[in-house]
Structures are given as structure tokens and as C-alpha cells.
Amino acid sequence: MSLDVDFRFQAPDARAPGAFAVPRDGRVPLTRPIVHVLDRRDPEVAAALGAVVLPRPERDLLAGIHHADRRAELTERRAALRLAVGAAIGLAPPLVPLERGPVGEPLVTGLGLHVSASSRGHRLAVGLWNRPIGVDVEAPIAEAALPRTRMHAREIAAVDAAAPAERAITAALVWAAKEAVWKAAVMPVSRDPRGFAAAVDALGQVTVADPDHPAVSGIARWLPELEGAVAVVVSI
Ligand SMILES: CC(C)(COP(=O)(O)OP(=O)(O)OC[C@H]1O[C@@H](n2cnc3c(N)ncnc32)[C@H](O)[C@@H]1OP(=O)(O)O)[C@@H](O)C(=O)NCCC(=O)NCCS
Numbered sequence: 083m084s085l086d087v088d089f090r091f092q093a094p095d096a097r098a099p100g101a102f103a104v105p106r107d108g109r110v111p112l113t114r115p116i117v118h119v120l121d122r123r124d125p126e127v128a129a130a131l132g133a134v135v136l137p138r139p140e141r142d143l144l145a146g147i148h149h150a151d152r153r154a155e156l157t158e159r160r161a162a163l164r165l166a167v168g169a170a171i172g173l174a175p176p177l178v179p180l181e182r183g184p185v186g187e188p189l190v191t192g193l194g195l196h197v198s199a200s201s202r203g204h205r206l207a208v209g210l211w212n213r214p215i216g217v218d219v220e221a222p223i224a225e226a227a228l229p230r231t232r233m234h235a236r237e238i239a240a241v242d243a244a245a246p247a248e249r250a251i252t253a254a255l256v257w258a259a260k261e262a263v264w265k266a267a268v269m270p271v272s273r274d275p276r277g278f279a280a281a282v283d284a285l286g287q288v289t290v291a292d293p294d295h296p297a298v299s300g301i302a303r304w305l306p307e308l309e310g311a312v313a314v315v316v317s318i
Contacts, residue, residue: 084287085299087314088116093130093162094169109194110171115211117314118166119219119305122158122204134161134175159201159208163188166208167197187268198265205310214317216265216300219310220258222250229257234279236291251311255302256280258313259288262302266315267295288315 120127136144140160147153164175167190171178179191188197198209198217209217230238237256244252260280264273278292288300300315 084285085301085314085316086114087301088114090116090118091120092118093120093127094118094165096130096133096165096169096175107194108192110210110212112170112210112212115209115215115314115316116166116170117207117209117217117312118162119308119312120162120206120208121308122155122201122206127206128158130165131158131161134165136160136164137176155201155203155206159199159206162206162208163197163199166210167195170210171195183268185268185270187265198262200261200265202310205308205312207312209314211316214266214268216262216267216313216315218258218261218265218313219308220254220261220313221310223253223257224250228253232275233257233260234276236279236281240281251304252282254311255282255286255304255313258311259300259302259315262288262300262313262315263290263292263298266298266300266317267292282313288313290315 144153144157164178167178168175181189181191183189188199190197194212196211196214198215200207200218202219202221205219207217207219209215240256241249241253259282263280278290281289282302286301286303288302290298297318298315299318302313304311
């Protein structure tokens with residue numbers, strides 16, 4: 083059965099009271115993964131993200147990014163993550179206990195809540211779930227940009243099998259699925275990404291053949307208005 087995801091195409095509302103009463107064990111009672119898919123070109127999204135004040139250490143880190151567009155993208159990615167978690171549990175974004183784990187993964191400390199974030203230019207997505215989750219967004223990937231050296235042979239074959247006009251979108255879906263698997267499994271950089279194969283079927287269902295990791299479930303969608311692919315993968 084395909085993964086049931088609560089997709090939301092608007093910025094989380096910072097003023098919303100916490101939708102969930104967090105029980106004492108810290109487990110946020112979500113009934114399905116929430117994934118905000120945002121277009122940074124949308125003025126409402128830009129305003130909501132721009133209003134988030136990041137904690138000082140995060141601002142200092144981001145200030146070191148030389149390229150202004152990239153700095154803005156990564157700043158909005160952190161803002162979106164804080165806004166989404168804050169809106170879910172009723173905390174102001176700067177107070178969200180967000181840290182970075184050993185391989186760069188985002189961690190919400192003290193709550194049984196898993197999060198994931200991704201951006202590619204104007205495309206931005208953040209996901210929340212009470213089990214490990216990975217989200218990824220991708221732009222269409224042209225033939226010459228396909229990262230073949232980091233892909234499983236079956237993934238390359240799936241892209242090559244698509245009609246030429248569909249190939250860039252198929253590549254984006256497959257690569258988004260692969261990176262979402264990578265994030266849900268919190269793989270270390272030492273892992274060879276050619277060692278597992280992600281696949282996206284005609285209904286957008288993501289399956290993974292990975293001898294080294296427990297089962298995951300996921301979906302990948304092409305969103306024409308976003309001009310991008312989004313994939314969501316969770317541990318089961
Ligand atoms: C983790 C990785 C997949 C992120 O992908 P990306 O295209 O660079 O960037 P995205 O915007 O999609 O995601 C970035 C976010 O992923 C999260 N992240 C980073 N490393 C992570 C990991 N190992 N596990 C889970 N999440 C991770 C962070 O939240 C980061 O955002 P932040 O720095 O603002 O907190 C990538 O950096 C990586 O590790 N690549 C090396 C391994 C590889 O080649 N994999 C091939 C694909 S399977």
C-alpha cells in the first residue's frame with residue numbers, strides 16, 4: 083500500500099497554537115507524516131520564512147556561506163524546519179530544540195519527533211514524523227548531469243528506459259527517492275550509494291533493494307507547478 087502523507091503546500095503558521103498536546107513521553111501524536119512542500123518564489127512563503135529568527139549559532143554558521151543565493155536558500159531551509167516543528171508543537175521557531183546529528187542529520191531533542199529537510203533552488207520541503215523520515219526535492223536532471231557514478235545499475239537502467247522527453251523528470255524522481263532513502267536511514271558518508279537501489283513505480287510508490295538496511299516505505303511525485311520532484315520515505 084502506498085504511503086499516506088499529509089502534504090501541505092503552504093508555510094506552517096507560526097501563530098497557530100500547538101496542534102498536538104505533547105504527552106510526557108515526548109511522543110508527538112501524528113497520525114501520518116506531515117510534509118510541507120514550499121515554493122520560495124511565492125511571496126507568502128518568502129514572508130513567512132523571512133520572519134523566522136534563527137538562533138545566533140545558526141545565523142553565524144550561515145553567515146559564513148559566501149554565495150548570497152545559496153546562503154538565502156540554506157537560511158530558509160533552516161527557517162522552514164523550525165517553523166514546521168514549532169507550529170506542530172506550539173513553540174516559537176527560535177525555541178525549537180533543533181540540533182545536528184553526527185552525519186549532519188537534523189535532530190529534535192527531547193521529543194519523539196523525526197524531521198527531514200531538503201531544498202533545490204526555489205523548491206523546499208520539510209517533513210515530520212514519529213519514525214525516521216527522509217524528504218528530498220529535485221529539479222529535472224538532464225542527461226549530462228545524471229550522477230551515474232553514485233547510482234545503482236538498476237536506477238540508471240530505469241532512467242535510460244524512459245522516453246527521451248520524460249527522462250529528466252524520471253531522473254529527478256529516482257534521485258529524489260534515493261536521497262530520501264539515504265536520509266531516512268541516516269546513512270554515513272562512508273556508505274557507497276551504489277550499494278542500494280531505489281525504484282519509483284508508475285503510481286509513485288518507492289521501493290528499495292538494500293541488503294544492509296531495514297524496510298522503508300515511500301512515495302515520489304512530480305509537481306508541475308513546483309517544476310520539481312518530491313520524495314518522502316519513512317522507516318517501517
Ligand atoms: C545528505 C545528502 C543526501 C543531502 O542532500 P543534498 O542534495 O546535499 O541537500 P538537501 O537540500 O536535499 O538536504 C540537506 C539537508 O539534509 C539533512 N542531512 C544532511 N546529512 C544527512 C544525513 N546523513 N541523513 C539525513 N539527513 C541529512 C540536513 O538537514 C540538511 O539540511 P541542513 O544542513 O539545513 O540541516 C547529501 O549531502 C550527502 O550526504 N551526500 C553524500 C552521499 C551521497 O552521495 N549520496 C547519494 C545519494 S543516496
